[in-house]
Amino acid sequence: MSIRAIERAMNVLQELNLQPINTIAQLHARTKLPKPTLVRILRTLEEAGYVENDTRQGGYHVSALVTSLSSGFHKDPLVVEAGRAWAIAITRKHKWPVAIALPDYDGMIIRFSTVPDSLISPFHSTVNRRLCMLTRGMGLAYLAFLDVEDRDVIIGILQKSEDPENALSHHRDELLRLLKQVRENGYATRSSVVEPRNSNTIAVPILAKSGRVLASLGLTYFKSAFDSEQDARERYVPILKSAAIAISEDLSRLSSSMAIDVNSTELLPAF
Amino acid sequence: MSIRAIERAMNVLQELNLQPINTIAQLHARTKLPKPTLVRILRTLEEAGYVENDTRQGGYHVSALVTSLSSGFHKDPLVVEAGRAWAIAITRKHKWPVAIALPDYDGMIIRFSTVPDSLISPFHSTVNRRLCMLTRGMGLAYLAFLDVEDRDVIIGILQKSEDPENALSHHRDELLRLLKQVRENGYATRSSVVEPRNSNTIAVPILAKSGRVLASLGLTYFKSAFDSEQDARERYVPILKSAAIAISEDLSRLSSSMAIDVNSTELLPAF
DNA sequence: CTCCGCTGTTTCGCGGGCCGAAATGGCACC
DNA sequence: GGTGCCATTTCGGCCCGCGAAACAGCGGAG
Numbered sequence: 022m023s024i025r026a027i028e029r030a031m032n033v034l035q036e037l038n039l040q041p042i043n044t045i046a047q048l049h050a051r052t053k054l055p056k057p058t059l060v061r062i063l064r065t066l067e068e069a070g071y072v073e074n075d076t077r078q079g080g081y082h083v084s085a086l087v088t089s090l091s092s093g094f095h096k097d098p099l100v101v102e103a104g105r106a107w108a109i110a111i112t113r114k115h116k117w118p119v120a121i122a123l124p125d126y127d128g129m130i131i132r133f134s135t136v137p138d139s140l141i142s143p144f145h146s147t148v149n150r151r152l153c154m155l156t157r158g159m160g161l162a163y164l165a166f167l168d169v170e171d172r173d174v175i176i177g178i179l180q181k182s183e184d185p186e187n188a189l190s191h192h193r194d195e196l197l198r199l200l201k202q203v204r205e206n207g208y209a210t211r212s213s214v215v216e217p218r219n220s221n222t223i224a225v226p227i228l229a230k231s232g233r234v235l236a237s238l239g240l241t242y243f244k245s246a247f248d249s250e251q252d253a254r255e256r257y258v259p260i261l262k263s264a265a266i267a268i269s270e271d272l273s274r275l276s277s278s279m280a281i282d283v284n285s286t287e288l289l290p291a292f
Numbered sequence: 293m294s295i296r297a298i299e300r301a302m303n304v305l306q307e308l309n310l311q312p313i314n315t316i317a318q319l320h321a322r323t324k325l326p327k328p329t330l331v332r333i334l335r336t337l338e339e340a341g342y343v344e345n346d347t348r349q350g351g352y353h354v355s356a357l358v359t360s361l362s363s364g365f366h367k368d369p370l371v372v373e374a375g376r377a378w379a380i381a382i383t384r385k386h387k388w389p390v391a392i393a394l395p396d397y398d399g400m401i402i403r404f405s406t407v408p409d410s411l412i413s414p415f416h417s418t419v420n421r422r423l424c425m426l427t428r429g430m431g432l433a434y435l436a437f438l439d440v441e442d443r444d445v446i447i448g449i450l451q452k453s454e455d456p457e458n459a460l461s462h463h464r465d466e467l468l469r470l471l472k473q474v475r476e477n478g479y480a481t482r483s484s485v486v487e488p489r490n491s492n493t494i495a496v497p498i499l500a501k502s503g504r505v506l507a508s509l510g511l512t513y514f515k516s517a518f519d520s521e522q523d524a525r526e527r528y529v530p531i532l533k534s535a536a537i538a539i540s541e542d543l544s545r546l547s548s549s550m551a552i553d554v555n556s557t558e559l560l561p562a563f
Numbered sequence: 564c565t566c567c568g569c570t571g572t573t574t575c576g577c578g579g580g581c582c583g584a585a586a587t588g589g590c591a592c593c
Numbered sequence: 594g595g596t597g598c599c600a601t602t603t604c605g606g607c608c609c610g611c612g613a614a615a616c617a618g619c620g621g622a623g
Contacts, residue, residue: 023336030298031340038364045571055612060572065294069302083365091358092419093309093408102377109373110546137364148363275381316600326583331601
């Protein structure tokens, strides 16, 4: 009962957001649409200004105008707003993509990702993607720092799950040992039994000043870029930890409603 | 040669982003599309999850999923990334919408706006909107702090413009007097001869540590909410000034590539 | 050079999907 | 009950999007 052409166009636009550059063949494979249809849809989006056909690179990519399709929506939690600039700064300096994930019932949802900023990264932009709590670095980094009561509620929920990625919830001792270690280390990594195997994620919790865990901050890299896992951890764990602390500080300043800043006006230069 | 249904849907989606809630009648008036067509497009977008039909409020609005249409794009300048959290914090506390604008040739372009966050605001989300340099608060706040050389280049360009909003460029003395006053005050406001008359904007420059002006930060309010213009200025100018300084500090920390933070790891708590 | 396999793009005639005037149903106010 | 105005549904016609097929433009292999 709805308009097929529009559904297709929206799917194409979503797909275009998943990669920096998209060939017709890739889009054809992912959307199952006939190529002439894709060309027509892409031309339409291009004439409307949402898409650019980069002939040098041989493919299409979204343009700046796509932001106008969502500019009316930003109800991101403040922790995402506070964290996004830090995430971008890390990616600029260290190249690998960084993401911020928030808890959602029995998993984590990625709310911000610098994948598009990361030139070397062939990863898909993973905004709005759901991550399992027990096998993903960003899930573990959150769960491990949750207070015991809330944590046990979530583990209870996970035990009812059929998802094999939640299997660890049935081995409580093993799970608690893992969480304890995450807490001691101050970071978590993705389980090695889970896809994709050629990359890994290091994640740290973002804590409120009160100590409550709000979100997690994760960096993803290709294993092949480092001699060992240990190398990557030694390099990025301190960076992520200090960024998490900086986000936490920004956050408390922001939510304190700028009372201090307003009072200190007399200290300001004359502008 | 392009697909009409898609063009229409994209226009509707853009319009939906301009107001928190949109009735069919409003959309009909703005897009000139027949109402049955609108209903069909909206149902399509709703089934795809981009739009919600809020029957209580009697209208449609974009949903969280629209972010997936632009999640692959964030090449915002760092100053926008650094400033957005502060803009949101101001709007949360003081309700009025706040925007960040960047220079673009002979005008300013709004790159971020908290209009959607501002419940009281019936203003349109103005992201990507162009503002005149000489009549708008955000333009003057930028231009006044530009170094003399660059400033004169822009004034030269403006003098060639036919736009009546750029008329002041032909009265150099008057213009320079205005800019001098903006510099002394540390803020600018929108010219009173320009639409919309029922609101006003107070804007301050965002300066790099080097002193170079990067962008402007503006707050818009209804005149009727205050006894006088002076009341509004006394209240919001200090807030905007301190926020601009905070953004500037965040920015220099972010672009210093976090070298300091990384080295201070030993000071961190154990997480 | 020619063939091949792979791209992205254009052609074109068929058919069904989108279109919108008109009708319907719903709600608020007089 | 009447009168607007609203969102939504109906339905027949016509147009417009559809996609198989053909075309064109590579680069590499034979």
